[in-house]
Amino acid sequence: EAQVTQNPRYLITVTGKKLTVTCSQNMNHEYMSWYRQDPGLGLRQIYYSMNVEVTDKGDVPEGYKVSRKEKRNFPLILESPSPNQTSLYFCASSPRLTSTDTQYFGPGTRLTVL
Amino acid sequence: GQQVMQIPQYQHVQEGEDFTTYCNSSTTLSNIQWYKQRPGGHPVFLIQLVKSGEVKKQKRLTFQFGEAKKNSSLHITATQTTDVGTYFCTYNFNKFYFGSGTKLNVKP
Numbered sequence: 001e002a003q004v005t006q007n008p009r010y011l012i013t014v015t016g017k018k019l020t021v022t023c024s025q026n027m028n029h030e031y032m033s034w035y036r037q038d039p040g041l042g043l044r045q046i047y048y049s050m051n052v053e054v055t056d057k058g059d060v061p062e063g064y065k066v067s068r069k070e071k072r073n074f075p076l077i078l079e080s081p082s083p084n085q086t087s088l089y090f091c092a093s094s095p096r097l098t099s100t101d102t103q104y105f106g107p108g109t110r111l112t113v114l
Numbered sequence: 115g116q117q118v119m120q121i122p123q124y125q126h127v128q129e130g131e132d133f134t135t136y137c138n139s140s141t142t143l144s145n146i147q148w149y150k151q152r153p154g155g156h157p158v159f160l161i162q163l164v165k166s167g168e169v170k171k172q173k174r175l176t177f178q179f180g181e182a183k184k185n186s187s188l189h190i191t192a193t194q195t196t197d198v199g200t201y202f203c204t205y206n207f208n209k210f211y212f213g214s215g216t217k218l219n220v221k222p
Contacts, residue, residue, distance in 0.1 A: 033210065040123075042214035043157070043202065058209070090156055097206060100164065102147055105156040 002027045004106035006091050012112045013081055021076045021109050023091030031094040031101070032074040033058070034066065036087040037108075043090070049074055050097060081113040118146075118203055120213030128221050133190040135216035137203035145205055146179060146186045151215075152199040160188075193220045 004025045013019055025032065033048040035058075045058030049068040063085055065077040074093075078085060091106040119138045127133050137146065145164045149157040161170055163179035163186060170177045174197075176189045190197055198220050203213040 043212045045209065048209060097208070100145060100162060101206070102159045102162065103210060105158070108156050
């Protein structure tokens, strides 16, 4: 089944404790992206990747890192999480970034930073 | 940066009433896509519009792309409780841009 998977789905952590949220897609998509969703603010892009070893900042990259060593995986790293990073995170993938490509979203990761 | 403005932010309707959400851009769009996110779920692709003035229907949902390709609307006829969720418009131009979403609540 074609899908985007994220792990963990839920995470409660403390300020400063490094964490990684994994994202994997099995559709051989070139484009992958991370978003955070907060009430009243919609979906905001954190980082995106056009292909392996190609990543770029989105609208809210501060406090996050990403890597794209393999096509299927695009982990999101929080080196030193802070409470303002408490949010719902979505990973998404798309075949490429042509104007007609659509995005496939993972199930989401709800992160709470205490 | 480039954005799409989406209104209203929230809409509460009685089951059976109609519902419309609008997206507006200051620039001409090559295409627009609509996604639905159910409560507790993730955004799921609904439809894509590409042509000026295009109208597409999915059962009770009607999607329109403006003649100038700067605005779009999603209209739901006779809402049902299964329509509850947040509806997003989005387009891509070097990256994906999302509207802020319209949260629809349907009272039975």
